[in-house]
Amino acid sequence: MADLGVMALLLGMALSAYSVVGSVVGEKIGMAELVVSARRAMYMTLAAATVASAALVNAFVQNDFSIKYVADHSNSLMDRAFVWVAFYSGNEGSLLYILLVLTLISVISIWFAPKRLARSMPWTIAILAAIQLFYFGVLAFVASPFELLDTVPLDGRGINPLLTHPGMFSHPPLLMGGLIAITIPFAFISGALLAGNYGDDWIDVARVLAIIAWGVLGAGMLLGAWWAYTILGWGGYWAWDPIENVALMPWLVLTAFIHSIMVQKRRGLFRMWNVALLNIAFVLAQLGMFINRGGPVVSVHSFAASTLGIIFMIFMLVSLLFAFGLFLWRMPHLKSDRVMESFMSRESAFLVNNFLFLAVMAVTLWGVLFPLFSDLARDVSVSVAAPYFDRANGPVLLGIVVMMGIGPLLPWRKASARSLKQWFIWPTLTGAVTIGTLLALGVDRPIAIFAFGVVAFVAASILEEWWRGTAARHRSGDNWAMSWWRLVNGNRPRHGGYIVHISILMLGLGIIGTNFYQQRTDGALELGQSLVIDNYRIEYVDNGSSNRPDRIAQWAEMSVYRIDEDDYVVEFETARADGATGFTLEDSSMRANDELLGGIEPWHGFYVDFNMASVRSGIRSTIVEDLYVIPRDFLADGRVSLAVSINPLAWWLWASGPFFIIGTMVALWPQAAVERRPTMKKIQASAEGEN
Amino acid sequence: MFRVRHVAALFFIPLYFGVTLHGESKVMASRFPFVLSGSRALPNNSALLVVAALFLIIFVSAIGCIREEDITLEQRAHQLAAQLMCPVCDGQTIDGSSAQISQDMRLKVRELLDEGQTNAEIKDYFVLRYGEDILAAPEGSGFNLLAWVVPVFIVFGGIGIALVAIKNMRKAGIQAKSSPLPAQKNGDLSDFLAQVDRDLSGPPDSLTSDQDPKSPSPANQNEEANF
Numbered sequence: 001m002a003d004l005g006v007m008a009l010l011l012g013m014a015l016s017a018y019s020v021v022g023s024v025v026g027e028k029i030g031m032a033e034l035v036v037s038a039r040r041a042m043y044m045t046l047a048a049a050t051v052a053s054a055a056l057v058n059a060f061v062q063n064d065f066s067i068k069y070v071a072d073h074s075n076s077l078m079d080r081a082f083v084w085v086a087f088y089s090g091n092e093g094s095l096l097y098i099l100l101v102l103t104l105i106s107v108i109s110i111w112f113a114p115k116r117l118a119r120s121m122p123w124t125i126a127i128l129a130a131i132q133l134f135y136f137g138v139l140a141f142v143a144s145p146f147e148l149l150d151t152v153p154l155d156g157r158g159i160n161p162l163l164t165h166p167g168m169f170s171h172p173p174l175l176m177g178g179l180i181a182i183t184i185p186f187a188f189i190s191g192a193l194l195a196g197n198y199g200d201d202w203i204d205v206a207r208v209l210a211i212i213a214w215g216v217l218g219a220g221m222l223l224g225a226w227w228a229y230t231i232l233g234w235g236g237y238w239a240w241d242p243i244e245n246v247a248l249m250p251w252l253v254l255t256a257f258i259h260s261i262m263v264q265k266r267r268g269l270f271r272m273w274n275v276a277l278l279n280i281a282f283v284l285a286q287l288g289m290f291i292n293r294g295g296p297v298v299s300v301h302s303f304a305a306s307t308l309g310i311i312f313m314i315f316m317l318v319s320l321l322f323a324f325g326l327f328l329w330r331m332p333h334l335k336s337d338r339v340m341e342s343f344m345s346r347e348s349a350f351l352v353n354n355f356l357f358l359a360v361m362a363v364t365l366w367g368v369l370f371p372l373f374s375d376l377a378r379d380v381s382v383s384v385a386a387p388y389f390d391r392a393n394g395p396v397l398l399g400i401v402v403m404m405g406i407g408p409l410l411p412w413r414k415a416s417a418r419s420l421k422q423w424f425i426w427p428t429l430t431g432a433v434t435i436g437t438l439l440a441l442g443v444d445r446p447i448a449i450f451a452f453g454v455v456a457f458v459a460a461s462i463l464e465e466w467w468r469g470t471a472a473r474h475r476s477g478d479n480w481a482m483s484w485w486r487l488v489n490g491n492r493p494r495h496g497g498y499i500v501h502i503s504i505l506m507l508g509l510g511i512i513g514t515n516f517y518q519q520r521t522d523g524a525l526e527l528g529q530s531l532v533i534d535n536y537r538i539e540y541v542d543n544g545s546s547n548r549p550d551r552i553a554q555w556a557e558m559s560v561y562r563i564d565e566d567d568y569v570v571e572f573e574t575a576r577a578d579g580a581t582g583f584t585l586e587d588s589s590m591r592a593n594d595e596l597l598g599g600i601e602p603w604h605g606f607y608v609d610f611n612m613a614s615v616r617s618g619i620r621s622t623i624v625e626d627l628y629v630i631p632r633d634f635l636a637d638g639r640v641s642l643a644v645s646i647n648p649l650a651w652w653l654w655a656s657g658p659f660f661i662i663g664t665m666v667a668l669w670p671q672a673a674v675e676r677r678p679t680m681k682k683i684q685a686s687a688e689g690e691n
Numbered sequence: 692m693f694r695v696r697h698v699a700a701l702f703f704i705p706l707y708f709g710v711t712l713h714g715e716s717k718v719m720a721s722r723f724p725f726v727l728s729g730s731r732a733l734p735n736n737s738a739l740l741v742v743a744a745l746f747l748i749i750f751v752s753a754i755g756c757i758r759e760e761d762i763t764l765e766q767r768a769h770q771l772a773a774q775l776m777c778p779v780c781d782g783q784t785i786d787g788s789s790a791q792i793s794q795d796m797r798l799k800v801r802e803l804l805d806e807g808q809t810n811a812e813i814k815d816y817f818v819l820r821y822g823e824d825i826l827a828a829p830e831g832s833g834f835n836l837l838a839w840v841v842p843v844f845i846v847f848g849g850i851g852i853a854l855v856a857i858k859n860m861r862k863a864g865i866q867a868k869s870s871p872l873p874a875q876k877n878g879d880l881s882d883f884l885a886q887v888d889r890d891l892s893g894p895p896d897s898l899t900s901d902q903d904p905k906s907p908s909p910a911n912q913n914e915e916a917n918f
Contacts (some may be wrong), residue, residue: 200847241782304841340860348857359849366842385782385827386827388838
């Protein structure tokens, strides 16, 4: 098996090399057959990568512990379902996975590339093949997943326990897939530039490919956040960890790109700018790969430090030089012939929003790199973690949300005062009323209140537009649901975008709630005792444990009650006098208004081989708040020590996921596949209705 | 006492009104004075400044409402713990980590808080013993000030570049076109306001945007057809 894998990798390497040389030489000397054969060689790399991957999967399935990677990342006890996870759980396997994704999407996108890009395809193929060549080479010679062990162990080491969670089936593959997928739109644009194809032919392809990469990456990050929240017991979902940041940065730039590409599509502006954005996104993705592979920054995520770091750093620098060298070389040809007409136009709003996205990206990059500068400049190490990013990026992110409300309400070219007035009055009022209401109710945290106001403003702007568009169609005879559906279908990129905006607002609610209003308390409970926080009582009812060869697991069964604070006035006052948020009750007799809400089962496992603990939080989630219980430890004296928090609005974080995905799909759905072009009569009818 | 979750439900009420009132009171609505006017509104429009000032006032006055006494010592302990790194873990704060040293440090934080020390004093305590990298965010002084100043330059520099770029692109546009709109020529709003007054005195029907054939909308429909 190992031999087959190595052979496939070497073959893939040869095919990729041939594809690069064949494309370039064939194009230069005008030999069409050579170009075609280079393209076919490109298709064959997919077969090579597939065979190599299949060989590795087969080795896992057969428990072939003579292969070092298999012995290190699985054992005979492992649930077979986790073979898929084990496949990419280590350095070498994840590289193979990335290569598989890269070859797959390369082949698909080349196969389906539109005819009008034919002139630039050889160059696109050459770029993609060159990147594949790099990965094949690394896998064959530096980080081979098929390395054999001299002595075959009886059993493998097992899979990393943190990875045995359903989230792991999708989070890492989506994240890695999204990062590598940025390569494809980059290759298409760079190919066009190399071929001297300076028109706007590549807009649609680049837009679709970029949205795919962006959607996959975004979904991957969201799943990662969910995973951290439910399983890692960090008590949080986003830690601004370097590895999270390097995934976020290209995503931000792609977000800017998929907005500004619309400006190019509609108005012919920003051509040069769009090329630059995609170049930045691509280079940042390479930075992500580099930091992921033993880069210089400390992270909970990174693979063990390895010599791969230097190789990926070189590859990143080469990418940087290539992307921007090409850009500068072709820049004179990229100038737009169109002009901006007004500050008050959607295109200018998009430009401002682009710069805000880039600003968040740059600030994040600065935060990631600052410890290195500090080390170099004065030999003092500093940490840059969540508190820094919250403060440095928070205001700009809020600004982006504000622009999310303003931009779509502005028309292209130029807004008349009339339309500004018409369209902004309700969103502005809604935002102001929200702020006023919250203030009147005596809610504290002014920044959060302002942020709520902004969210309301944007939500109102989206609803307003949907309302008007739907009402117009409704008047022409459709029912409400149908009218809305027609509205969305009439312009999918736009309304898909709105659906994504709604998901971002939901995310925003969750972020505001959990960051500004979280309540925390710690406590250790004996069986039968209760912990009270706010209006929850958590009673430790029972516990259980299981010893398995790989882990010692313990869990607590707890009942959650809603209480009336008036029943506990004395205890609350004592606790507050002690400076405590919650308190422990010795006896668990029910008081008058206690109401059983349900049970939770926080779980704590210790993995002997890995000397690693893994916890599953007990979460009771509602639309307004989560009761979140992390079992920190099961103590020797029989108590369980808990970190308990109330995370307001956390539910919205995860509810945003489906909206994000649906919105992305709507935006991507090919417009040509929509119903037939409406007849002239219908156009007139709707024109009357709408205007 | 109100808490945010009580308010979360109320949060949607304004939205509801925003939608339902919408059809009826458009005439009223369009009289609100704080809406921007004119296509060159951004650089020299006093209405915008008023809006900005209003928001600023609400914002600043509300900041005074925060009182440290409202926060229990335990809440403060958690906030502090989230600002201190765990010395033996990779990139985790002591608030999130279950390592023994993190537990000890959390207890120490609580102890110092009970002694009545301020947040700054407690941070200093740990910096003295563990070094600067115990802080999850660098302090804003000395060399570390750079960490905080650079983002400000990035953000304002970025917005500045964007605005200058738009301005330049516009200038080219104005030169290319011979007849800019009146409102653009002199930045004077009187013509426009007169027009608004005329419009307002007209029959209400013509003001409902959905039926007014002249009113431009963001979803300008001929553009919408093939986005």
